[in-house]
């Protein structure tokens with residue numbers, strides 16, 4: 011199969027290319043099961059070494075290669091050519107400053123992440139037997155979904171509220187706060203809920219729902235956000251995730 | 264060149280680097296972590312199955328059993344003192360990870376859940392034991408996240424997307440590294456009292472590989488060029504179950520949950536090769552079995568792959584045959600192996616709950632690397648002489664707790680245990696020593712080397728050379744090797760090196776995010792490590808663990824209970840390698856315990 015790639019490019023160092031512009035590349039012998047990332051590699055390696063992108067694992071777990079593919083955010087390594095057709099449009103993810111071609115500045119994204127205290131807090135004495143803290147399978151299951159986040163930014167950079175206001179912490183940061191807020195072992199839920207109830211916190215989310223389908227890890231992003239919203243209203247995360255909802259998942263495990 | 268000064272410099276932000284950073288920082292040192300990837304992009308995040316520790320949460324277990332399995336799994340090339348430190352340290356380290364917040368899966372009574380994994384047994388080989396602590400099939404992801412989160416909490420200094428390209432040794436002391444800031448192309452010097460390499464492996468030397476594109480062995484190659492030896496490079500693990508053609512890893516956890524390997528006759532062929540452990544025999548054993556089956560024409564559709572079958576009906580049939588009581592269903596597989604199902608559905612269009620997965624062995628893990636002692640200090644000869652200020656940990660290091668073949672789950676243990684020990688050691692070390700100054704010309708040499716690569720106007724694109732190297736390594740220095748195939752490989756690698764030095768083309772002449780240039784430099788590292796691997800492999804005239812030779816099919820304990828040390832002299836154009844085999848394997852456990860003496864390895 012022959013495929014044309016229309017790629018949005020930008021190179022701050024080359025006069026004439028220092029404004030975003032589109033460039034087309036064509037590849038022959040594209041197999042339906044090829045990953046888009048491999049095709050970008052082919053373009054870079056065989057045709058134009060200056061084409062610049064980030065990538066590492068090539069199987070959807072490191073979070074390096076988020077980009078806007080035919081208008082939707084995806085990891086290039088997790089999209090197969092059979093799902094894209096013979097004309098593919100590729101742009102950098104939106105809402106973060108573009109540095110070169112498909113590479114954006116991730117610092118604002120990680121700053122938002124760091125802002126929500128994305129680390130475990132529990133200053134109570136450790137178990138006297140020197141062993142692990144206990145946690146029931148139900149309590150563990152309550153935050154399972156949000157532990158899967160790979161910080162790829164697909165969600166945050168597909169969020170219209172974030173595009174409108176880059177100060178909004180964005181769905182990815184909320185997902186990572188959720189991971190701790192609903193972990194029964196953690197003790198800083200209150201602080202995190204306070205941070206997220208600030209003007210740039212969860213209330214910026216208008217439940218537009220772009221983020222959930224964008225997540226390559228199938229995290230129920232909007233659901234996590236609404237659970238955080240509920241916890242803020244209630245002043246505590248307790249009782250929000252219903253046991254009935256996770257019973258089945260645990261029993262099956 | 265901009266100079267940064269921190270007491271401890273850590274190259275790499277995977278599990279090993281972050282663990283070391285945490286402990287060096289807790290020990291009071293001023294720490295900088297320099298990483299070419301954002302920390303959470305590190306390859307540790309892809310580790311799936313679990314981290315081994317004799318917690319005994321589900322089966323009776325003890326560290327000494329874990330040490331025994333490690334030594335046996337390593338085909339008796341592991342240093343036994345290191346294997347014991349690994350096994351004993353694992354318990355404490357895993358508990359500590361839990362205390363740092365790591366969301367392990369839980370047992371019904373709320374403890375850390377554990378699963379079976381290849382080669383892990385109870386009471387010195389009696390039966391398989393549940394030892395692999397796991398968080399679904401994304402254990403490495405959770406370790407990486409947890410460590411990074413804790414580093415944020417401690418305000419560790421990070422230099423993200425800084426690629427280390429050289430190490431600075433002054434007067435026999437390691438005083439720092441040179442790095443390129445990828446975003447600007449500028450050279451920076453990191454001046455430290457202690458420098459740790461935790462820069463990961465080099466699985467990209469082979470064409471079918473489970474490793475990320477970034478696994479190019481930069482750290483190992485950089486120190487080799489500066490005269491530090493590399494140890495046991497002939498031992499590179501091929502994991503038996505990579506997705507056919509793509510190499511993406513399918514965790515051993517699939518077999519831990521009951522999955523079996525099946526040939527084109529529908530036989531569970533591992534019953535022939537390892538009557539007791541069967542599909543959960545050591546990785547080298549299973550990978551060879553797959554090659555042997557393919558050679559006999561038993562590959563699926565006559566091709567070079569077999570099936571890995573975890574369909575509940577298959578698993579339950581074998582459970583019943585073995586008299587095991589447990590049974591699984593589709594929901595169980597979904598819950599325990601969500602990422603694996605996702606990979607197969609995404610990349611193969613195969614649903615493992617309904618169909619078997621096509622798999623073949625994939626290049627996976629470097630047992631060899633920068634030699635260290637159990638405190639992660641780099642040691643440069645058979646007398647364990649320490650190179651002051653230089654440390655290494657994780658996959659890039661060779662301590663050697665894995666010997667000739669690493670057991671599943673033991674790499675994560677290695678990162679955590681030796682990263683931690685190294686971190687603590689560095690914190691103490693930097694308190695007791697003065698700053699050694701940088702040499703006047705620090706960084707000049709590597710800067711001109713980059714100028715040279717950048718201005719290359721030859722005919723070959725780096726990817727062409729890389730593809731050739733990967734093919735020749737796969738064909739000639741893969742699961743099975745002979746004198747002839749390795750000599751051939753060495754000759755090809757020499758030609759490729761020559762091409763690389765004289766005839767490549769770099770398109771991108773910019774400075775910002777010049778990944779064209781960085782990839783070319785990385786290719787140089789891969790070529791270097793591939794050659795060293797082939798040379799070490801040809802020199803070892805026996806078969807042991809991950810090193811199997813058709814021309815020397817037997818293990819030779821008389822002559823080869825020794826480590827290989829390769830040193831490089833000469834120039835990049837014309838390097839001279841010397842191989843030293845005077846370093847004896849540590850047999851300290853065997854001295855008092857008969858069970859640790861080398862014997863025939865049966866599973």
Ligand SMILES: Cc1cc2nc3c(=O)[nH]c(=O)nc-3n(C[C@H](O)[C@H](O)[C@H](O)COP(=O)(O)OP(=O)(O)OC[C@H]3O[C@@H](n4cnc5c(N)ncnc54)[C@H](O)[C@@H]3O)c2cc1C
Pocket residue numbers: 274275276277278279280297298299300301302305306307308309310311312313314402403425426427428461462463464473474475481482512514627628656657658659671672673674675676678
């Ligand atoms: C698919 C897969 C599954 C696995 N599953 C398991 C498992 O279940 N259990 C287990 O025990 N092991 C497993 N392993 C092995 C284990 O994950 C790795 O060996 C281990 O994570 C390596 O960790 P590390 O800290 O040494 O290096 P890595 O995690 O690879 O990190 C390397 C770091 O070095 C940095 N770096 C590299 N070069 C440079 C440079 N030039 N300058 C600056 N920084 C640099 C990178 O940015 C990165 O931060 C698996 C491996 C793979 C590939």
Ligand code: SF4
Pocket residue numbers: 168169170171172180181214215216217218219220221222231232235
């Ligand atoms: S649901 Fe909220 S966070 Fe998600 S895209 Fe919509 S506004 Fe943004």
Ligand code: SF4
Pocket residue numbers: 158159160161162163164165166181182185224225226227228229231
């Ligand atoms: S929630 Fe999903 S889309 Fe958002 S950063 Fe995490 S993994 Fe990416």
Ligand code: FES
Pocket residue numbers: 064065066067068069070071072073074075085086087088
């Ligand atoms: S390259 Fe790692 S997620 Fe795509």
